[in-house]
Amino acid sequence: MMKNRLPLTVLCSIAMLSVSQSHAQQATEIHVTYANGQFRPSAVQAPADKPVIFRVKNLDAKAMEFESTSLRVEKVVAANSEGIINVRALKPGRYEFYDDFNDTARGALTVQ
Template identity: 45%
Template sequence: MLHALSTRGLIAIALAAAAAAVTSLPASAANPTEITIEIKDHKFSPAEIKVPADTPIKLTVKNADASAEEFESHPLGVEKVIAGNSEATVRIRALSKGTYKFVGEYHEDTAKGTLVAE
C-alpha cells in the first residue's frame, strides 16, 4: 500500500510540474504573429516582411493572379501551392533572428521575397 501511495504521489508531482511548464510558456508561443501578403503579376507585395523573432507566424498568402503559384522557402521548410484567385495559410515555426528568403517557384525570376525576424 505504501508503495502504491508513493507512486501516485510521484505521478501527481510529475503532472503538476508538466502543467506548470505549459502555463509558463511565453504568450507569443500561443498567439502567432499574423501577416498577409499578396501575389499579383507574379510578384510578392510586400516583398519584405518583418516579424518578431521567437514567435510563430501565421502567414496568409493571397494569390490575385489567375494562375497557381507555389510559395516556397528552403530556409523556412515550406512549400505550399496556392490556386489562382485564392488564398492559403502557411504556418511558420518561431524563428531565430535572421533573414529568410522565399520565392514563387513557378515564377522565381519575379516572385521573390524576404522574411526578416527581428
C-alpha cells in the same frame, strides 16, 4: 469503467483546444498578396521566437507555389484564392521566400 473514460477524453480535448488557441494567439500573422507575378509587400518583418502565419492571397489567374528552403515550407496557392502557411517560431535572421513557378517572384522575412 466507460463512464470514467469519457470525462477524461473530454477534458483532454478541451485542454488541446486551449493550447491550440493559445498558440494561434501568440503567432504573428503576415498578409502577402501575389499579383502580376510578384509578392506585395516583398519585405516583411516578424518578432523572434514566435510562430508566424503567412496569409498569401493569390490574385493571379494561375496557381503559384509559396516556397522557402530556410523556412522549410512550400504550399501551392490556387488561382484567385488564399493559402495559409504556418511557420515555426524563428530565430533572428533573414528568411527568403519565392514562387517556385516564377523565378522572378521573390520576397524576404526579417525576424528581429
